[in-house]
Amino acid sequence: MASEVAVDVSKIAVGAVGPGCKKVDPILIADGVKRQFGGLTAVDVEHLEIPRGLITALIGPNGAGKTTFFNLLTGFDKPNQGKWSFEGKDLAGVSSYKVARLGMIRTFQLTKALSLLTVIENMRLGAQKQPGENFFTSLIRPLWIKREREITETADSLLKRFKLDAKREDYAAGLSGGQRKLLEMARALMSSPKLVMLDEPMAGVNPALTQSLLDHIKELKDTGTTVLFVEHDMHMVRHISDWVIVMAEGKVVAEGPPALVMKDQAVIDAYLGAHHDTDLGSVGVSTDTTTLKLTAQETD
């Protein structure tokens, strides 16, 4: 087991594994990215590299700065200082829509399905290079209808893959929370991005849908797409990620393969909770020692 982990690590990271370690083939490199809200430092990342073609999880307690970091990387927020590059292109100060055009597409923690557009229109909106999105071209249908057909074809095949094809003509507002998450993810894939950044893809998704969402994320990796996602569900992180980055109080405090990071006692205690292995649902029937341990923890 230990040797297996070591082999994996050498394929991903260069040299010693630790916060900010170099990667064999990074797709995204961040340097000295700092964001302050008044006196509060929300994000302070010295150096971070995201490995290409893999699934990377970004974890950490609430308020660790994960979403803020996402916003900074995708141009939805401006840092006080720092620079970062995507596939070698400097992205500091680049507007969010240009970041998306470069092939770095994000989703949001609070799902942003376009409610009063149909599911298929939501999907079509995700496509790039539609000449009909230009004002003057839009008036002349023959100039964009061919591309529109291609886009619709891509959209339909994605909807099928995400099992939303039955909802094609429905308003997105009529979808359930989980279906909206699926739609948002499918829509993000319309432009065949190189890097997909998912902000809590599992939040609010019912367990029956979770498995299919997990499969979709794994499929992304198979098609060569790099995935970076924020998640609280440790089970999911352990299951699908190749690499885990732990943030706390704005800083990257640990990173490595999931098996290693999860074993790191400091990470476990501070960021996952000392009792992440205890089934709190059965506290009532747990042994006295567990209960005692929990009580002791609380009084600390």
Place this chain on the structure above:
Amino acid sequence: MDFLNILTLALGEMISPTTITFVLCAIGLSVHFGFTGLLNFGQAAFAAVGAYGMAIGIITFHLPLLLAVLMGLVASALFALVLGIPTLRLRADYLAIVTIATSEVFRYFMTTIGFASVTGGSNGLSQFGKEFWAMNPIPEGDYNLGFVSYRSDQLYVLAVGWGTIILGALVLRLLMRSPWGRVLKGIREDEDAVRSLGKNVFAYKLQALMVGGMFASIGGMIFVLNLSNVQPQTWTTNFTFTIWSVLLLGGAATILGPIAGGMIFLGLISLTQGIMGGLVEMGWLPFLTQPDVAQIRFILIGLSLMLLVIFRPQGLFGNKKELQFNG
């Protein structure tokens, strides 16, 4: 009370040049609010900019009519840029505040004595309609349209106005069924989502503001061409809120909504005025005088609009399916 006369007046009002103006302004506002979600409370100013642009083009620069119309449209587009560039990056409410303020500023600016040599000050401008009337191809005489008869010049204005509306509605239909219109609707729903999909939201909002503003400008031009003069006190906030009423009555995100909304709204105003005026005349409403009627019909219309927005927010022609998510 001559009920037939009241009805004829109301029917005439439904297709009058005033209705044409408000319909065109409401079509523009549907681009802003209905399709893009921009809260523009200064639509009167867009109409005024078009009207003044054209009038100044003819009087000061001696341009031929079509070039002067173009000048009005360019002025309208520039006005949209001036309004939009500082505000469209901010939240929607800021645009609302800025537009309402700017439209008042524009009106007072036009009244200012300092620029009266160009703008006519509080007297406004006239003497710019000669070429428009000279282009009337309809021979002199009276034309009977069944319920009412029109002079050739009246018929000419109606033909130009409704022709413009039909053309405008067709263009809008093309635009809103295109990917360009899809981006606008996306922005209305959630602009951050659209941004995250690689669309330049700011540019689209600016384009929408310009396109909608130009519709209003054409409406303003027809209004002043019909009267053969342009007055600064026409373009008050009242003008803007009438446009809003027309739009909400018909349905904000529809093509036919503003057209039907304008006809019904202005027809109703004329009808209530006629009926209530008649009742006062007959002494059935002893507590009212004729001048009160003009006020009270607006109160009634306001009340009915409130009820409409509460109970039928999608307007008369809006999509019922959309309502189930709004209400």
